[in-house]
Amino acid sequence: QSVLTQPPSASGTPGQRVTISCSGSSSNIGSNSVSWYQQLPGRAPKLLVYRNDHRPSGVPDRFSGSKSGTSASLAISGLRSEDEADYYCATWADSLSGPMVFGGGTKLTVL
Amino acid sequence: EVQLVESGGGLVQPGGSLRLSCTASGFNFSVYEMNWVRQAPGKGLEWISYITSSGVTIYYADSVKGRFTISRDNARGSLYLQMNSLRAEDTAVYYCARRIYFDSWGQGTLVTVSS
Numbered sequence: 001q002s003v004l005t006q007p008p009s010a011s012g013t014p015g016q017r018v019t020i021s022c023s024g025s026s027s028n029i030g031s032n033s034v035s036w037y038q039q040l041p042g043r044a045p046k047l048l049v050y051r052n053d054h055r056p057s058g059v060p061d062r063f064s065g066s067k068s069g070t071s072a073s074l075a076i077s078g079l080r081s082e083d084e085a086d087y088y089c090a091t092w093a094d095s096l097s098g099p100m101v102f103g104g105g106t107k108l109t110v111l
Numbered sequence: 112e113v114q115l116v117e118s119g120g121g122l123v124q125p126g127g128s129l130r131l132s133c134t135a136s137g138f139n140f141s142v143y144e145m146n147w148v149r150q151a152p153g154k155g156l157e158w159i160s161y162i163t164s165s166g167v168t169i170y171y172a173d174s175v176k177g178r179f180t181i182s183r184d185n186a187r188g189s190l191y192l193q194m195n196s197l198r199a200e201d202t203a204v205y206y207c208a209r210r211i212y213f214d215s216w217g218q219g220t221l222v223t224v225s226s
Contacts, residue, residue, distance in 0.1 A: 002155070033212075035212040035213065037156070037213065039156075044206060044216040044217065044218055044219055045148075045156060045206070045208075045213070045216055046216070047212065047213060047214045047215075050212040050214065051212070056214060086155075088155065088156050090156075090158070090212070090213070092211070099161070099170050100146070100158040100161060100170070100211070101158065102148075102155060102156040102157065102158060103155075104155050105155040105156070
């Protein structure tokens with residue numbers, strides 16, 4: 001059971017806009033910035049968004065992050081088949097499990 | 112180009128030990144904080160340890176505290192994870208990742224704890 005809650009699955013058709021949520025609390029998301037990662041099958045994770053809404057160079061602007069209160073979201077617009085992957089949120093946390101936590105992950109299927 | 116290469120994984124019996132290494136290249140390793148993150152087969156990501164650039168500040172997840180030790184050698188550009196008292200539930204791919212928001216990852220090394 002992760003400290004950060006993500007829906008286990010999401011889906012969309014090519015060209016659609018999909019949003020993945022990440023829900024936390026005042027001790028984690030509420031007081032720290034959020035980052036998002038994409039993990040393609042059999043590959044290492046890749047940073048998509050950091051500090052809530054910043055994209056590293058090379059990440060398409062189809063990917064965008066936002067944060068409001070104790071929740072954060074990753075939006076993917078113009079969905080493509082190659083976006084089919086697992087997506088994880090992460091943040092610092094004042095948690096007994098350690099200062100850094102990941103969400104449980106969301107498997108995105110492109111129909 | 113930033114590169115992180117993990118090594119040292121393998122099959123170990125419960126109660127055994129293993130030392131993982133992460134060799135960095137393409138950037139000034141000595142000024143970046145580093146992490147170890149693991150992923151059990153078919154499961155999500157789990158952060159397990161963090162070390163500042165100087166090595167002065169270190170954090171661990173509760174699941175590995177007292178059994179795992181993170182360290183670094185800035186002169187060698189290397190990060191380490193000493194894993195003792197290994198359990199079946201430590202079976203996972205272990206990744207090293209740079210910075211507090213994991214901006215670069217290695218390819219991972221598989222650790223299997225089994226008799």
